[in-house]
Amino acid sequence: MDMNPDTTHDGLRGGYPPWRQRQRPAARPMLSGDMRCDVLIVGAGITGSFMAEHLSALGHRTCVLDRERPGLGSTAASTAMLLWEIDASLTELTQFYGFERAAGIYRHSLRAVAGLKKLVEACALPCGFHARTSVYLAKAGADPRELLAEHELRQRADLPGAYLDHRRLLSKFSVSREAALVSPGSAEVDPVLLSQALLARADTQGASVFAGEAVSYETAGRGVLVGLDNGHAIEAGKVVLATGYVMPDWLDMPLHTISSTWAIATPAQAPGTLWRDCALLWEAGEDYTYARTTTDNRIVIGGEDDASLTDQSARDDAMPAKTAVLLDRLAGLWPAALARADFQWSGAFGETRDGLPLIGPVPGRPNMFAAYGYGGNGITFSYMASRMIGRMMAGKNESWFQDLAVDRPMPTRS
Ligand SMILES: Cc1cc2nc3c(=O)[nH]c(=O)nc-3n(C[C@H](O)[C@H](O)[C@H](O)COP(=O)(O)OP(=O)(O)OC[C@H]3O[C@@H](n4cnc5c(N)ncnc54)[C@H](O)[C@@H]3O)c2cc1C
Structure with missing residues (x-):
């Protein structure tokens, strides 16, 4: 039997997850010229979908780009248990960062699942949420x-x-x-349905979703010029990298x-x-x-x-x-x-190493944000990333954001 009729461009998953028996996400148009937007989100998995819904709701002119059909990267493979408990136990996280910081991160994670539930209920998102x-x-x-x-x-x-x-x-x-x-x-959810429902809502809030691959990123004026595989470019005030487990080569994530x-x-x-x-x-x-x-x-x-x-x-x-x-x-x-x-x-x-995601400004790349590093409660962290990056873009940094910073030091046990 061919185990792998439906692999992605990136070989992110193979075989048949049960979510795929449902509706196949719609193909999105390719960009036919250059364009500008406030925020470009690269990647339309569950992370890009939360990001697109939230940033468009905040009033940013948002564009989303994916080289696959949205939601068919790792998101389609997810077993989608929406846990607030983190891969590192509170005991382990305390050994890394001390009790107060570790407890704070756990409480933010608990609030993230509650926030996600509120969003699904308030917007009546059809996604098998329980x-x-x-x-x-x-x-x-x-x-x-x-x-x-x-x-x-x-x-x-x-x-x-x-x-x-x-x-x-x-x-x-x-x-x-x-x-x-x-x-x-x-909670639990159908990850493909949730991603689709969030993108559909982002669509109604004015976001545009395109098919295409981001191949280059250059700092340009007060934003970033992103080159696409079809030769066109998007000039964005800010870029959010939500490319899942496929990160650009130049990004150092030890x-x-x-x-x-x-x-x-x-x-x-x-x-x-x-x-x-x-x-x-x-x-x-x-x-x-x-x-x-x-x-x-x-x-x-x-x-x-x-x-x-x-x-x-x-x-x-x-x-x-x-x-x-x-x-x-x-x-x-x-x-x-x-x-x-x-x-x-x-x-x-x-x-x-510490079970925590990598969320925040990309070091040395002005106006670029990363939303990465997701383990067993990745979807909870995807939601959290959208709220954190929304606040960062509004200049509302909070001290605990540093705990998840992309360039935080390698943790050591006390
Ligand atoms: C088997 C399995 C079980 C899991 N179980 C759970 C669980 O129970 N609970 C949980 O919370 N998490 C779970 N996870 C983790 C969770 O699935 C991931 O954290 C989540 O799917 C990551 O979503 P994402 O949107 O960041 O990445 P993806 O879904 O991979 O999306 C990234 C997208 O970016 C696109 N892309 C990449 N590079 C480019 C580029 N240059 N240009 C344009 N597009 C690009 C890709 O095509 C892709 O669609 C599980 C993962 C797996 C594999």
Whole structure:
């Protein structure tokens, strides 16, 4: 079977995510002459879509450019759990940056999911959004005291959630692990639908979306001249780079690394056989697994990250073995599941040393902003990036923006 009939230009993903069975995003026109705008957003994935919706709502004449159909980069591969919990636990982040800074970042992340929910509800965006509880599971066989310490730190930071020991976890969620943290405030979504809905709203707010590739960026007067692959150019007052895991060569991002990840979706499960509240399940530890359900009662389970396989053909080759491991993990996590893979897919996946994104001015490039560095809660950070960059453009910098700066120093544990 051809595992890869639908790879992107950049080999960002392969296989079949379930979101693609729905509507294919509309192709956008190519630019037929030069143009000017206030803000050019390069990349129309979920990050570019949040950015386009927000910046056009703020009144910027906004233009968006993508060399693929919008939303069909990594966004289409996303399992789209909208967690406020960050890849680095609060304990780890505290070791890097001290408690006050770490707690502040966690609270901003919690507010970002709440803000995203408000946006979806206020604009009635059709995107399969559901508020969800998250269940952060202790790794099988791990010492539960680590999770208890994380819980106590979260309480000190005013973050919501409860600690469940093995017995309470088993009786409430029928999941057999040493312990878990159960927290409100997360959500799930269909990432392709959300990206489309945001772009449709940006369209109605006057944004223009074009097909084309940005190939050069030059400082020009009080803005940036962006050269396109078809020879035309866009002169923009400001440029936001939202190109996902494909960054321009000249951008130096030492905190960031790319690995690969895999996911599968089962057939629809029989009524009444899914876990309590269709919560988002995810595991502590490096070698983690996570699972969610979909509006059509499938289970999506992912993980198995591998930094040694980075090109799409290697990811495709590994797909059968990774699928088998994920099915095995599903059977261990939720023995009642019909453990079969109707959809299997893989994608490039970015991570930073501290689990935090890279958002803000591009060093040495006036009027350019970056919105990068997204890991397991990338979509939450995409939303956050749009709000931060909107404020930066208005000259309203806040001190915590520095915590996510593109050129922040390499973190070290205290
Ligand atoms: C399997 C998997 C599971 C994941 N699960 C989750 C999850 O559960 N929750 C979560 O929050 N996050 C998750 N993520 C991460 C999340 O999907 C990403 O953070 C998010 O999709 C990144 O979106 P983006 O818009 O920044 O990038 P993309 O969606 O890749 O969009 C970037 C766009 O830029 C375009 N582009 C690139 N270069 C140029 C150029 N020079 N000119 C024009 N266009 C260009 C590309 O064509 C592309 O469309 C997951 C990722 C993967 C792969």
